[in-house]
Amino acid sequence: MSYRATLDFLLYDWLAADTLVARERFADHSRETFDSVLDTCERLARDKFAPFNRRADTEEPWFDGQKVHLPESSHAAAAAYAETGMLAAAQDYEVGGMQLPCVVQMAANSFFSKAGIGVGGAAMLTSGNANLLMVHGTRLQQEVFARNEFAGRFSGTMCLSEPQAGSSLSDITTRATPDGTDFERDPLGPRYRLRGNKMWISNGEHELTENIVHLVLAKIPGPDGRLIPGTRGISLFIVPKWLVDTQGQLTGERNDVALAGLNHKLGYRGIPNTLLNFGEGRFPVRPESADGSTGAGAIGYLVGRPHEGLACMFHMMNEARIAVGLGATMLGYAGYEASLDYAKARPQGRPVGPGGKDPTAPQVPIIRHADVKRMLLAQKAYCEGALALELYCARLVDELRTGPAEGAADVALLLDVLTPVAKSWPSEWCLEANSLAIQVHGGYGYTRDFPVEQYWRDNRLNMIHEGTHGIQALDLLGRKVVMQGGRGLELVVARMRESADRARAVPALERHAAALDDAVRQLVAATRAAWATGVPDEALANATPYLQAFGHVAIAWMWLNVAIRSAALLDGATDADADARRGRLAACAYFFAYELPRIGAWLGVVASRDATCRTMQESWF
Template sequence: MTHRATIDFLLHDWLHADALCDRERHTDHSRETFDAVLDLSEKLANEQFAPLNRLIDIHEPEFDGVAVKLPAETPVALKAFGEAGLVGASKDVELGGMQLPTVVEIASMSFFYKASVGLAAYPMLTRGNANTIVAHGTPTQIETFAKPGLEGRTFGTMCLSEPQAGSSLSDINTRAVPDVNGDGSGTDWAQDPLGQRYRLKGNKMWISGGEHEMGRYRLKGNKMWISGGEHEMGENIVHLVLAKIPGEDGKPVPGVKGISLFIVPRKLVKADGSISDQRNDVALAGLNHKLGYRGTVNTLLNFGEGKFPVNGQPGAVGYLIGKQGEGLKCMFTLMNEARIGVGLGATMLGYAGYEASLNYAKERPQGRHMGAGGKDHSAPQIPIIEHTDVKRMLLMQKAVVEGGLALGLLCSQLVDDELTGSSEQGENARLLLELLTPIAKSWPSEWAQEANSQAIQILGGYGYTRDFPVEQYWRDNRLNMIHEGTHGIQGLDLLGRKVVMNGGKALSVLAERISQTIQKAGHVPGLAEHGTALAQALQKVGATTKAAWSTGVPEEALANATPYLQAFGHTVLAWIWLELALAAKAAQAEGEWDQRPEGPGFLQGKLAAADYFFAYELPKIDAWLGVVSRRDLTCAKAQADWF
């Protein structure tokens, strides 16, 4: 009950999501329709996803030499999700969507992440895949590849990494050459396995489909760590693949500017957009067996090796999306969405662990109260939730997971403001979203993982066994530190680009928002002290940002980008918790929550979590900011032979 009640509190008492219904795009909606979607989501998650969480962890995907085998229940659950219309819930009605606000769509998704993140990864990737095609594709590409995904009929992936490149995307080797003759005859892959030298007589082959067109290419290369890359579910799998097109000299353009983005379907599509029975030249090279997320099939894919030749020729058929050389720019639509999704998934794994350890702590008797004369061993044992250190661990989890959920919903509402707000509101939302995306991905990935550790600790020895779910939550969550960019990458993005872009304008927008909250808190008994602490933290972050860049030497400024990310994230979460405390105080004054099943303790718990964050978490930023402001080079100067 705590999750749904918290969703209602965040959406309505804090974010006032009902106001979005006054905007033209959402006029058909109301709080009643929002509640109906959330009710459906909670029901589906509990009935279709949650019962499979342990099953798909134990029975991992297997390849029998012909097809990838998944538990029979997996496609049933995902079909139910798709048929409920939840994949494209926020999309246009013309695309099969409901035009829900993004913040409601993401609130809906939180139930599925908590129930089974391994299953939820499939629709999350499919939605991001389709949204990217909608943002950058042609009308034909949208109709042919995005719409079926949003309708839940097909699945989508993102294919970035390669075995030799990892996160260094400028080093990818996958090549794409124009399919000049439309049958692969203009792509002599035998001439050069990497496709680096070709004589090209034209840029593209255009295939007409009514009023639409798609540029056709042949791809060859290998992609690693592809979630959902091969299975038998749905009508098709649509891969979004980064690859390089050779330049006029037959060689790939170096760096990220040479990267383009391609739609590569598992099954070929016909001229009318319908799906063919013929396989594209995309073959499974192997399955990766990870620590967690075991229900999400993870693959190494070979593109264009000739296992499934098209028209007798090797080379996977792909369609250029967006402009040539702007592949990474287009893919960031999916990557940024996925980063927020990863952060929310991490949060909800933490939330699942919190709820499990909370229930255990209320039921597990152990120990006795300490009286003035010591323990009375004849007295009955007490539930461990009565012990102070268990309360500490529960408050830590509560502060992290409810704060992380609030962060994810805030970022989602910024998407709504960017799309449907006034011009000024939209621009500020865009800047703020860019700035907060590294935080939305990395902060929950780090601290919800620690929350899962605390959940295990509360269960004691039982927490390490598979008799209880918390060990799986920990394993699943450990992957989120790497998914969609490590902390190091996010830190470099934040300190190296986001806080200094446009002369620091995004940072100024955030500072103004935080200052407004501080001003409000100054007039509320019990919150003024928190406001003062937040003001000091904000000042420290600003001063440290300037100190880091004071020499203008990137190597010095960015030497401690990860501690900067940690301090920045904690400051943002302190702001969010002050916002939530203000909302809780206002709700207490109204008294409406007193009449609900959660009772008055629900709001008091929000205030206690805020108190915990300001007392135990926010003070940590001083150590992190210290090494940044001093431009400490202890780590940067370390030599390989010192280790």
């Protein structure tokens, strides 16, 4: 069963993406135009990305003191991707977009993540950067920066973390001060001077595009010159690598943004990861104020209102989190495909018959051994289940943007609750799929003769960036499931129970429906028990097991929905289609038999507010 066939099933047979053309925004499209986009991206990923995935891994970015070098294949891939228009795929025609549904855009981008996630630059960041500006930027900021990012002339980053603060954004110290008395009158926005250091900036320095648009979180000092503690004082700024005029043309003057170093990573090596210094004086920018009193620091233009930068940045962060989940899914899927091919071709061992093994019989492909089937089934269940979740979330985005207004608030809340799960579950379990892919290959999987070791290394990043696993867990249990009096959790639970009710009408799925109902009951009870005392320290000590359990219940829900549709289409299917649908039903059965029972142990420590980790003393280690 090809990946494209799986994608088509999820898009059209399950999520009915082709029915979106009945909505005004997508009226110019059809199933044929959607397929054309998918065909183009599949072909480009195959021709420009996949052949150079290993090169991007082995030829790491390097800095010669003046610029960062990347393989020529990365330059060619970045240019080819920009030419497709996919950077602005979901945007309005007026800004060069295609007005594609988000779910189709995500499906199309999945080909690139699977073919070479480190090849051709981080398009996800550029698109997310520009999308943020289209919501929170001024009209001129959109024209000058966002539109040039959509066109591929500029690329974009997000600059949040600092060496001394890491994920604790409340502790950032990058400072932004008004650039003289005329700072409010700059047509590109209120102009500030930024000084500070940022860490873990993907694509922070390169030559893939004419310019790099950094979105930087910094604090504006109060009247006493001190920074406001916590996140309240954080503002957001556009800090371009090269200064531009109001037409988006480079002025030739370099902004004071300097590369401090490259991080040398376990995987994901094709994308340079940088430390950046803002305003250190390496590229001093001439004073712009009337009295010439200021001039130290990188020039940045305020986005939105002062002290509301984190709220603006969450627009990009949430988009990036779903994209990270998709990337993790596709790396897992690439490993699954590689190990499936290997298992079909590798002869080893003999089946056990009624009288034991016959040493004179020919060896059989390892896919005939039950334990290899177990490992392949696990990978299929993880990766296709995760893909269903990512596309479901993208479909919610389309519903939020173009669906009935009266249901928009509930859709937004549902998406809020699912976002930390969509980021974290694939990052953990599709990484496990990559580990199983190595195991299927045996000793060969641990060598560079096969690609599965690189997929594991590349995927290991996804539990860390765009909010670590632990942070997503705290967000889910500490905020998402309790906000609005638990309304978001109620919405998820209602949809899960509705799926279970539909599955009861399918004899083969009755047992799974009952299991999902019981899992939902356990999840709701554990959520209430965790917060029974109202003490956050007690409730959140076991947030990560809660995230794991919530994710497993969510994936079981996805698989049950997929199984309902597969069962409905099984009658009258051709041989190939029938095999694919039976394969999905088997993967669903695997997940309910082998995976869903795990939630009991995870939710047990949540419900009891187990204190083992919380009360462990530093000296006892």
